[in-house]
């Protein structure tokens with residue numbers, strides 16, 4: 538895959554909607570995972586601020602810094618040859634105004650090989666999205682459940698305010714975003730939003746009728762202890778890694794490892 542296909546561009550990603558090509562997107566934070574996902578043909582890789590929870594062990598995404606995100610995005614960008622790579626703007630880099638958001642997003646594009654940023658916000662962030670897009674920075678919006686606003690929202694809850702979500706989606710598109718994530722939105726409403734927009738919607742806990750889907754990699758690989766209901770677990774790496782570590786410990790203790798083929802003469 539890596540040797541034969543060039544990297545997906547932002548306009549090509551947008552065209553996927555018209556082509557009815559359902560977009561696959563997963564998160565990655567490290568070189569090995571990013572390389573494997575890229576070689577598997579995943580369309581887009583998100584260096585999400587979910588790394589604060591699943592990589593750094595925080596309770597929320599709020600502690601993630603711009604330097605943290607750039608550190609991981611630089612590593613992921615170096616591994617990817619085919620997928621579009623999108624990087625989260627961490628809290629509160631985009632909430633302090635368009636100019637400041639340009640400086641933060643500009644660092645991401647200058648210091649990594651990634652092509653676009655994602656930011657949480659709807660109508661309230663339209664001005665910032667528009668400033669970033671005018672500066673030549675492609676933006677993916679993120680509406681519905683916004684994990685950076687967990688304290689305001691009172692927890693990680695399904696978002697059901699139809700009027701507000703439709704307004705948010707249209708405002709994000711109008712401001713120039715090339716795509717929008719819909720997180721924890723009832724399936725019927727997500728379908729309605731998807732039909733109302735020209736840009737692709739990427740669902741997470743938003744049913745099957747979005748233009749694409751995104752999952753947090755550790756959730757779908759079975760490495761997260763309490764994954765949300767919307768996650769499908771495609772592997773159980775927790776058990777695989779645990780079993781391998783136990784066997785290794787036993788073989789080191791018994792002297793079975795290393796055997797002669799693992800040793801030099």
Ligand code: KIV
Nearest residue numbers: 564585586587718751
């Ligand atoms: O940070 C992240 O991984 C995300 C996805 C949940 C969409 O924003």
